Amino acid sequence: MIENKGGDDLDASILAALVLFGTFFIFLALGVPIAIGLGISSLAAALIIVPTDLATFNAAQKLFEGLSSYTLLAIVFFMLSGSIMNNGGIAIRLLNLAKLVVGRVPGSLAHTNVVGNMLFGSISGSAVASAAAMGSVMAPMQKKEGYPPSLSAAANIASAPTGLLIPPTTALIMYSLVSGGVSISALFMAGYVPGILMGLTIMVTVYFMTRKSDYSTDSKPTLKQAIATFVEAIPSLFLIVVVIGGIILGIFTATEASGIAVIYSLILALAYKQLTWSSAIKTLKETIIMTGIVLFLVATSSIMSWVMSFANIPRTITNVLLSFSDNPIIILLLMNIILLVVGMFLDITPAILIFSPIFLPIVTQLGMDPVQFGVVLIFNLCIGTTTPPVGNVLFVGCKVAGVPIESTVRPLIKMYIPLIVTLLLVTYISWISLALPKLLGLM
Numbered sequence: 001m002i003e004n005k006g007g008d009d010l011d012a013s014i015l016a017a018l019v020l021f022g023t024f025f026i027f028l029a030l031g032v033p034i035a036i037g038l039g040i041s042s043l044a045a046a047l048i049i050v051p052t053d054l055a056t057f058n059a060a061q062k063l064f065e066g067l068s069s070y071t072l073l074a075i076v077f078f079m080l081s082g083s084i085m086n087n088g089g090i091a092i093r094l095l096n097l098a099k100l101v102v103g104r105v106p107g108s109l110a111h112t113n114v115v116g117n118m119l120f121g122s123i124s125g126s127a128v129a130s131a132a133a134m135g136s137v138m139a140p141m142q143k144k145e146g147y148p149p150s151l152s153a154a155a156n157i158a159s160a161p162t163g164l165l166i167p168p169t170t171a172l173i174m175y176s177l178v179s180g181g182v183s184i185s186a187l188f189m190a191g192y193v194p195g196i197l198m199g200l201t202i203m204v205t206v207y208f209m210t211r212k213s214d215y216s217t218d219s220k221p222t223l224k225q226a227i228a229t230f231v232e233a234i235p236s237l238f239l240i241v242v243v244i245g246g247i248i249l250g251i252f253t254a255t256e257a258s259g260i261a262v263i264y265s266l267i268l269a270l271a272y273k274q275l276t277w278s279s280a281i282k283t284l285k286e287t288i289i290m291t292g293i294v295l296f297l298v299a300t301s302s303i304m305s306w307v308m309s310f311a312n313i314p315r316t317i318t319n320v321l322l323s324f325s326d327n328p329i330i331i332l333l334l335m336n337i338i339l340l341v342v343g344m345f346l347d348i349t350p351a352i353l354i355f356s357p358i359f360l361p362i363v364t365q366l367g368m369d370p371v372q373f374g375v376v377l378i379f380n381l382c383i384g385t386t387t388p389p390v391g392n393v394l395f396v397g398c399k400v401a402g403v404p405i406e407s408t409v410r411p412l413i414k415m416y417i418p419l420i421v422t423l424l425l426v427t428y429i430s431w432i433s434l435a436l437p438k439l440l441g442l443m
Helices: 006-030 034-049 052-065 072-087 090-102 108-124 127-144 149-164 170-178 184-210 223-248 254-271 277-310 313-324 328-345 348-366 370-384 392-401 405-428 431-439
Strands: none
Touching: 006 034, 006 277, 006 313, 034 052, 034 277, 034 348, 052 277, 072 090, 072 108, 072 127, 072 170, 072 254, 072 277, 090 108, 090 127, 090 223, 090 254, 108 127, 108 149, 108 184, 108 223, 127 149, 127 392, 149 184, 149 370, 149 392, 149 405, 170 184, 170 277, 170 348, 170 370, 184 223, 184 254, 184 370, 184 405, 184 431, 223 254, 277 313, 277 348, 313 328, 313 348, 328 348, 328 370, 328 405, 348 370, 370 405, 370 431, 392 405, 405 431
């Protein structure tokens, strides 16, 4: 048994880190559920640094403490709201609005898919729901117009995660939870410009991929048609105004806003007459399953956070990274590479829970604002949701488009390159993220 004191601190920290991450990745490779793997590997690491009775007692205590947070209700309610929207007829109205905006651009249907994902994803807060809703509608339309199915799927897959940056989004709420209370309002505002840039980057790429092709574009809508389409979409768009406006003006907290989002989306779905008893049961079932998964992850990651803090693992990792270079540009580049690789193997929720407490002390030491780092972290992991071998958006996007993953990878690679360039801009130019929250007095 290694005591966590005196000159043995470094040895205990390194050994605990090896046990923690080594056993976790072994469990991951064996296909053990991530939450269970996190819990067992964290307990194994705890046994290295404290006696057995203290390790088990503290692990059990942290398991419950991790769930005793009022902020977690925001994640539950936003998930429920997103599920209601996905089953409540809201997606098609936003899609019609997107078509109105970009319907005459070369490659118009692919652009419509991207803008639709930006609109629906920002309201639902779910990349998977966005990929499923937009892809199921757009894939048949694009196939009819002669678009290669692989291009249609790639545009849908690459743009679906934009809603994880454009608020309201549970990903930024999750980061706020594990980062020691970084302002949710500031994070929400910081996500707007990078999220929109992410979408625009994909649209520019799609433009160059389709400009020489003879795809049809929409005819110019009449003023009456344009007004009717916009009016139909206003109730759905107004949810953003209510939720974000209320948070910024201090009328309600993010958690209270999530409850309002549920009520508003439910009223909207009933008004559209799209929410039947069967779809309501399906909506509740989806939310219960997703909520259970996320909360279990939060609970077990609390044990991991305690172990890492007690064993000074973040400080050890900081020292290791800084030993390579003291140049912030190099360190941030290394972190981006690590997070991009992590995103290829871990879903976004466990990745946020695991790597926020590891990298946050490093970036703050380098002078990066925690709000900017939250955006950079989510941007990295957004790309990860679209990459093999375990990107859930990739699988959903390919399934709804009816195409194999192998055929989608080539057009996706053409999108990854400009997306990584945009990611680096967001990483090294702080005002891209911070200008809006500073302008609104949130920082």
